[in-house]
Every structure is written in C-alpha cells, then in structure tokens.
Amino acid sequence: MPLQYSISGATSEQIASSVEDAIRDERLVPGDVLPTVRALAGDLGVSPTTVAASYRELARRGVVMGEGRRGTRVRPAPPVAGRLPIAVPRGVLDLRTGGPDPMLLPALPRIGRFANHTRAVRYGEPSVSEKLATVAMEKLAAEGVETGSIAAVGGALDGVERVLDAWLRPGDKVAVEDPGYTAVLDLLAALGLKPVPLEVDQLGVRPVSLERVVERGIAAAVLTPRAQNPTGAAWDEERAASLRALLSRRQDVLLVEDDHAGPAAGLSLHSICAGRRRWATIRSVSKWLGPDLRLAVVAGDPVTVSRVEGRQALGTGWVSHLLQEMVAEMWSDPGTAATLEEAARVYSSRRDALVDALGAEGIAATARSGLTLWVPVADEHAVVAGLMDHGIAVAPGEPFRIESPPGIRIALATLQERDAPRVAGALSRVLKQRSVRFG
Numbered sequence: 001m002p003l004q005y006s007i008s009g010a011t012s013e014q015i016a017s018s019v020e021d022a023i024r025d026e027r028l029v030p031g032d033v034l035p036t037v038r039a040l041a042g043d044l045g046v047s048p049t050t051v052a053a054s055y056r057e058l059a060r061r062g063v064v065m066g067e068g069r070r071g072t073r074v075r076p077a078p079p080v081a082g083r084l085p086i087a088v089p090r091g092v093l094d095l096r097t098g099g100p101d102p103m104l105l106p107a108l109p110r111i112g113r114f115a116n117h118t119r120a121v122r123y124g125e126p127s128v129s130e131k132l133a134t135v136a137m138e139k140l141a142a143e144g145v146e147t148g149s150i151a152a153v154g155g156a157l158d159g160v161e162r163v164l165d166a167w168l169r170p171g172d173k174v175a176v177e178d179p180g181y182t183a184v185l186d187l188l189a190a191l192g193l194k195p196v197p198l199e200v201d202q203l204g205v206r207p208v209s210l211e212r213v214v215e216r217g218i219a220a221a222v223l224t225p226r227a228q229n230p231t232g233a234a235w236d237e238e239r240a241a242s243l244r245a246l247l248s249r250r251q252d253v254l255l256v257e258d259d260h261a262g263p264a265a266g267l268s269l270h271s272i273c274a275g276r277r278r279w280a281t282i283r284s285v286s287k288w289l290g291p292d293l294r295l296a297v298v299a300g301d302p303v304t305v306s307r308v309e310g311r312q313a314l315g316t317g318w319v320s321h322l323l324q325e326m327v328a329e330m331w332s333d334p335g336t337a338a339t340l341e342e343a344a345r346v347y348s349s350r351r352d353a354l355v356d357a358l359g360a361e362g363i364a365a366t367a368r369s370g371l372t373l374w375v376p377v378a379d380e381h382a383v384v385a386g387l388m389d390h391g392i393a394v395a396p397g398e399p400f401r402i403e404s405p406p407g408i409r410i411a412l413a414t415l416q417e418r419d420a421p422r423v424a425g426a427l428s429r430v431l432k433q434r435s436v437r438f439g
Contacts, residue, residue: 015054023080034072062189076399077186088393096395098229098372101413104343105290106336127309127318128152132328136297143269145281149305151298152319156260156284157183159296163280166307167254172219179400181229197402200231202366203239210246220254225269227261227370230400230409234369240270254278263340264288266348267369280304285327288340295319295327353417357424371413380406386430392423
C-alpha cells in the first residue's frame with residue numbers, strides 16, 4: 001500500500017491527526033518519510049498550504065522532523081504512543097539498553113516498613129520530605145553543588161522538562177551535546193524547542209563549540225557533567241573550569257546539568273552551576289538505586305526551583321513521600337554506599353575491558369565514565385546489521401545525532417569482561433567485511 005494512503009483528511013488538523021493515528025497503529029514507523037507537500041496535496045485534493053500547515057504542527061509537537069531535501073520523517077520517538085524496543089532473538093548478546101545491571105543494584109527495603117513509620121501527608125505540606133531534603137543537601141553539597149533550594153521530581157527527564165518549561169517558550173534555542181541522549185533530543189522536539197548541537201570529545205562538550213553557540217545566542221544549555229550518554233564522556237576539573245568561564249559571560253542562559261548516573265558514573269562530579277543566575281543540577285536515582293524508583297532531586301536557584309514546584313503543584317502535586325523516604329534511607333545507608341562503590345568499580349572494569357579490546361583490534365573508542373560507549377563508523381546501519389549476524393545487538397547512532405558523524409552506541413552495563421574480546425573481534429570483522437571505515 002503506498003505510504004500516502006496511510007494519511008487522509010481535508011483540513012490541516014485532520015491530516016495531522018491521521019498521521020498520528022498511522023504512527024499509533026504502526027502503519028507509519030520512526031524513520032518513515034512522509035509524502036512531499038505537493039504529492040500529498042494532490043493525492044488528498046487539498047491545497048499545498050493545508051498540507052504544509054499540518055506538517056508544521058506535527059513538527060512543532062515533535063512528531064516529525066524536516067530534513068530539507070531528505071524530506072519530512074517520523075521522529076525516532078514521536079510523543080504519540082510508547083513503543084517497546086524490538087526484542088532480539090534468544091542467545092543474542094543485547095548491548096542496546098543504557099540501563100544499569102540489575103545484579104549491581106542495592107536491594108530495595110520492604111515498603112511496608114515505611115508505611116508503618118511515615119505519618120500521613122496532608123495537602124498543603126512541603127512537597128519535599130524533610131528526610132530526603134536533609135540527605136540530598138548533605139550529599140550534593142559534599143560534591144560541590146549549591147543546595148539552598150531543592151525539589152523532588154519524577155526522574156531525570158521530568159526534571160529537565162520542568163526546568164526548561166519554567167523559563168523557555170516554543171522556538172527558543174537550547175544547546176545540547178551532539179551526539180547526545182536521544183530522549184533529551186525528543187523532549188526538546190515535543191516542547192517545540194530548537195536544539196543547537198555542541199561537539200563532544202572524551203572530556204564532554206568542547207569549549208570552542210560552546211563558545212560559538214553562546215555567541216550566536218541560546219536560551220539554555222542542557223549538559224552532562226559525567227557518564228554522558230552515548231559517549232561515556234566526563235568533564236575533568238580543567239574542562240569544567242573552561243565551560244564555567246565561557247558561560248559566565250551569559251548569566252541569562254539557563255544551565256541544566258543532567259547528572260543522571262550519580263555514584264554509578266565512576267568519576268567525581270565537577271559542577272559548573274555555582275554562582276549562576278538561572279541553573280539546575282538534576283540528580284536521578286534510577287541508574288544507581290533502581291529504574292523503578294522514579295525520583296530525581298533538583299537543586300537550583302530559588303526562582304527556578306520555585307517555578308518547578310509551583311507548576312508541579314498544579315498537576316501531580318508532589319512525588320510520593322513514601323517513595324522519598326525510601327530513597328532517603330537508601331541514599332544515607334552505609335550498606336548501600338558500599339554496594340554503589342562496588343557497582344562503580346565493576347562498571348569501570350567492564351568499560352576498560354571493552355575499550356582495551358577494541359584498541360587491540362585497532363578500533364578507536366574512549367569512554368571515561370558511565371554505562372555506554374560510542375564508536376564512530378561510516379555506515380552505522382550496516383554495522384548494526386553485521387553485528388547482529390554475529391549474535392550481538394547494539395544501537396545505531398542516528399537517534400543520538402544532530403550533525404555529528406555516524407556511529408554506534410554500545411551499552412556496557414551488563415557486558416561481562418570475558419565477552420569484550422568477542423564484541424571487539426566481531427566489530428573488527430564487520431568493518432573489514434563491509435569495507436566500513438570508522439572515523
């Protein structure tokens with residue numbers, strides 16, 4: 001069935017709704033190219049202006065993206081309906097997800113115990129529990145983060161969205177890492193914000209790249225100080241100082257630090273938010289306490305945190321104090337600290353084993369921190385398919401990129417060190433067999 005027959009409607013609103021329906025029903029999937037404006041207008045018997053308006057509205061909502069001569073495509077993760085990742089065949093080594101190794105997470109305490117000693121929370125009380133505020137302030141302050149104002153939100157992305165929404169409006173420009181976390185890129189699209197790519201090396205955002213975009217004008221920057229996804233980059237003290245100095249010239253720029261990996265990152269945090277007018281450091285607990293603990297702490301300037309809590313009060317109200325109490329107890333528990341220290345050590349060993357194995361095959365890859373690693377290649381989809389033939393599943397780099405060259409992302413959280421040579425050897429064979437050179 002020709003693609004255009006998946007789309008119908010006589011008005012721009014009807015056409016846009018038809019595209020959404022087709023995506024929801026999986027008649028259109030991420031990456032599909034929509035018909036040209038003129039072609040679809042002719043097929044539906046409407047004016048090109050009507051079709052163009054529907055495409056603009058879909059792009060504003062982050063459902064599609066325009067790519068010039070390449071046409072208009074369905075985004076990798078359109079905010080229409082959740083899509084489960086495609087399952088890999090039994091026996092395939094799955095290195096696609098950037099989540100933690102379940103075997104390295106601390107044990108969750110019994111929730112009933114918290115129900116017994118936590119008093120009932122009433123409407124109108126502070127949104128952050130006293131215990132969580134105390135623990136979070138102590139832990140973050142020890143890492144150099146200002147903690148005068150604290151909010152609790154439903155995870156890292158919820159925090160990023162709420163902080164951006166506190167200051168920005170559709171059309172504003174936001175500097176982001178390229179390659180960067182695909183969920184942040186999709187979130188910006190859904191909010192109608194324009195991503196401005198920043199070049200990344202093993203130490204994170206390159207200062208010369210940040211300087212260029214600051215001079216051109218941006219409203220905000222979302223940066224990852226360590227465990228950068230997908231590259232594994234992390235700031236050292238010198239890089240952090242350079243970025244801090246560049247941003248000090250523009251106090252009106254909202255700075256968001258996404259410290260999603262926390263203790264699992266394996267390296268110290270070098271925050272650059274101190275003294276800024278508009279800022280937030282977001283510490284999620286998903287990577288180190290567990291993905292189902294949908295909680296993150298937002299430390300920020302008083303106005304930003306006040307706006308986040310004010311908007312939260314009009315919707316969800318607050319994050320469950322039962323959940324906050326559980327996170328606070330785990331975060332402050334010496335036994336949990338020992339578990340986290342061991343997890344960070346294991347992740348570091350797995351990361352080093354893979355980097356060394358790739359190096360032995362002549363494949364350049366660097367990852368200083370976190371749970372993912374990036375390998376530049378010329379044809380990422382050919383490499384992904386070739387590795388699947390060898391029983392190894394990795395992620396293509398396309399969803400993570402804006403302008404940066406192609407690559408693949410390898411998630412290493414569950415990779416056993418003994419399997420690192422196998423992965424590196426398979427990648428080497430694929431690159432040679434398909435004459436695909438890495439950059």
